[in-house]
């Protein structure tokens with residue numbers, strides 16, 4: 333396992349000098365929900381860039397996503413995988429096994445005539461047998477802190493708005509679209525499924541107006 337690779341404080345303020353442990357970046361408290369495993373031990377949260385994950389960890393993550401989304405129509409595609417990597421991963425592990433995950437990748441969203449550097453959340457998942465123990469809550473709190481510190485906006489696409497609203501995310505009410513070589517293309521199937529998170533540097537937003545994302549293969553939102 334490459335858990336102690338790349339955990340240099342100087343490189344990433346989200347990684348503490350204690351290998352593999354996440355560090356608080358501000359005065360905001362870390363998770364308030366239970367973060368104990370079945371034996372009552374505290375379950376650590378780890379942050380890592382995709383490049384810091386070992387091949388075995390990447391294989392395990394992909395297998396986890398196949399399990400979590402395996403029963404759904406379309407499943408977890410190669411494009412979904414490509415969208416989920418290349419940024420910062422937040423991982424909860426029990427006995428060296430990844431049981432919960434979310435990643436934040438950098439994108440540029442546009443609304444109100446402004447380009448907003450955005451932390452876009454992908455692949456929020458907890459292994460079925462570990463669900464409803466607060467792990468995704470723990471992951472999403474860390475995701476929120478990173479986005480607040482680094483980006484002008486947070487965004488994600490979901491059909492589970494109630495889950496994210498608990499962490500301060502808001503449904504984008506206006507039309508969604510994608511910027512392509514052919515210009516702006518509406519994405520009406522995504523309307524009502526995009527959520528945003530305001531950060532300390534988010535400008536005034538009108539959630540009823542149009543928002544667009546940069547193009548990417550597969551699901552653009």
Ligand SMILES: CC(C)(COP(=O)(O)OP(=O)(O)OC[C@H]1O[C@@H](n2cnc3c(N)ncnc32)[C@H](O)[C@@H]1OP(=O)(O)O)[C@@H](O)C(=O)NCCC(=O)NCCS
Nearest residue numbers: 400456457458463464465466467468469489490491492495
């Ligand atoms: C959604 C998911 C990530 C939640 O993971 P988790 O580790 O079980 O989440 P938590 O234990 O932190 O849940 C905290 C709260 O979120 C809510 N919640 C959890 N799963 C939920 C779901 N599927 N739908 C709606 N609300 C949910 C509940 O209120 C829960 O509190 P409770 O247990 O007191 O009722 C997990 O169910 C999952 O992997 N689902 C399949 C993949 C998926 O849909 N991912 C989100 C894609 S946008």
